[in-house]
Amino acid sequence: MTSTTTSPPAMTPRRAATAALLGSALEYYDFFVYGAAAALVFNVLFFPSGDPAVALIGSFATFAVGYVARPVGAMVMGHFGDRLGRKKVMLATVVMMGAASFSIGCLPTFDQVGLLAPALLVVLRVVQGFSAGAESAGASTLTVEHSPVGRRGFFTSFVMVGYAVGCSLATIVFLPVALLPAEHLYGWGWRVPFWLSAVVVVITYYVRSHLDETPVFAEAKEERAVRKLPLSDVFKYHWRSVICVAGASLMAAMQTLFAVFSLSYGTSVGVHRSAMLAVISGAIALSVFTLPAAGYLSDVIGRKRTMLISSVGCAVTIFGYLWAISTTDVLLIGVSAFINMTLFFSCYNGVWTSFFAEQFPAPVRFTGMAVSNQLGNLLAGFAPMVAAMLLVPGPSGWLPVAIFGAVAAGIAAVAVLGMRETSKTPTEMLGGPRAQPTNPKPSPAGTKRTVEAVTD
Incomplete structure (x- = not known):
């Protein structure tokens, strides 16, 4: 008697990388515009x-609220990503993010509706954060599972190439807005970048809707290895990986200090806002080249080594970047931004998308990466607000902020040391040593491997 099995979807790493890039571009377009x-x-x-400092801290607090919502989005959307499939959830995140961003551009101001204005802003920021909590992890999981061994780092780095593209697009839109006279900037100009996010949503939704489900998830579903409660399995079997990934994710504080806090700090010491926007966006735009190079490098020399180089480099160069801003010398700021962001931070940003996803097995990969990554990202969301409180008057007032960033990078480096090197690990073996099958029911074909729960 002959049994038949359905052929799993083919690996399409280039198409998956494109879909991941576009979704990440939307997320970080919104991130940069909101920041x-x-x-x-x-x-x-x-x-x-009233007090401008208090208003600024309140503004940064609404930025941080989005990061508080991210772990919740990671738990909810990660659950459905591991239960229903990567593709369906990735379509949902795009729609939610786009709708929230467009709606922010339609909000009334405090002068029009009073306290209702910041309340509505917080609500929509929560929706943005809820969606973003699953976006990077979902895009990373999808691309890792579509990519061949030895190339996963390179292809998955395009998730963060989307970060560079999104921030560049945001700058192209926001820079001319920032140059508007105050009455136009605060009247209608600031709304335009939020409205234009709808264009990215339409393109991203179209590309993702034409992408197949990953072969790994399709096989897990066929073999009845899909978990009923992925989050429970993550904390029961993979808690060490959760701690390490959360710790390693603290490095994201370097990104928000660079892209959000330094913009405010630069303008406060006399650097024109358009010049700071140009420097920040230029350094990020150049990462389009260094991010895939970092992903490729991690395939060759390993994920851990590449990320440790970044951690040490960023911890040192954040001092030079903030000092350069204090001098108000735009050329010096640009050079230090290139070293800190384009070179060193890219060695981390181009690798974590594959490395974090590879720490978890297929049945809980989406949930595991999303939850642990977003728990660590909480610090990143609050970093601009913390930095604003740490900043003190005087030429060296930036020093406590730099120390704060260096400490975050140091903790991330220690966490990376505790993680398993995965650059050469076969995709089906990712997540660590095997345990007993959690779903003993055999595959209908009786010949394929059973996807098992994994313990650290």
Whole structure:
């Protein structure tokens, strides 16, 4: 008697990388636009006039709220990503993110509706964070599972190439807005970048809707290895990986200090906002080249070695970057930004997308990466607000902020040391040593491997 099995979907790494890039571009377009608006606009339009420092901290607090919502989004959307499939959830995240961003551009200001204005801003920021909590992890999981061994780092690095593309697009849109006279900037100009996110949503949804489910998930579903409660399995069997990935994710604080806090700090010491936007976006835009190079390098010399180089480099160069801003010398700021962001941070940013996903087995990969990554990202969300409170008057007032960033990078480096090297590990073996099958029911064909629970 002959049994038949359904052929799993074919690996399409290039198409998966493109879909991941576009989704990440939308996420980070919204991230950069919101961060720029929080630093330059929201403190004026959405908070009572009075102490500018208090208004700025309140504005940065709404930025941080999105990061508080991310772990919740990671748990909920990660659950469905491991239960229903990567593709369906990735379509949902795009729609949610786009709808929230467009709606922010339609909000009334404090002068129009009072405290309702910041309340509505917080609600929509929560929706953004809920969606973003699953976006990077889902895109990374999808690309890792579509990529061949020895190339996973390279292809999955395009998730963060989307970060560079999204921030560049945001700058192209926001820079001319920032140059508007104050009455136009605070009147209608700041709304335009949020409205234009709808264009990215349409393109991303189209590309993702034409992408197949990953072969790994399709096989797990056929073999009845899909977990009923992925989150429970993650904390029961993979808690060490959760701790390490969460710790390694603290490195994201370097990103928010660079892209959000430094914009506010630069303008406060006399650097024109358009110059700071140009420097920040230029350094990030150049990462389009260094991010895939970092992913390729991690396939050759290993994920851990590449990320440790980044951690040490960023911890040192954040001092030079903030000092350069204090001098108000735009050329010096640009050079230090290139070293800190384009070179060193890219060695981390181009690798974590594959490395974190590879720490978990297929049945819980989406949930495991999403939850642990977003728990660590909480610090990143609050980093601009913490930095604003640490900043003190005087030429060296930036020093406590630099120490804060260096400590975050140091903790991330220690966490990376505790993780398993995975650059050469076969995809089906990712997640660590095998335990007893959690789903003893055999595959209908009786010939394929059973996807098993994994313990650290």
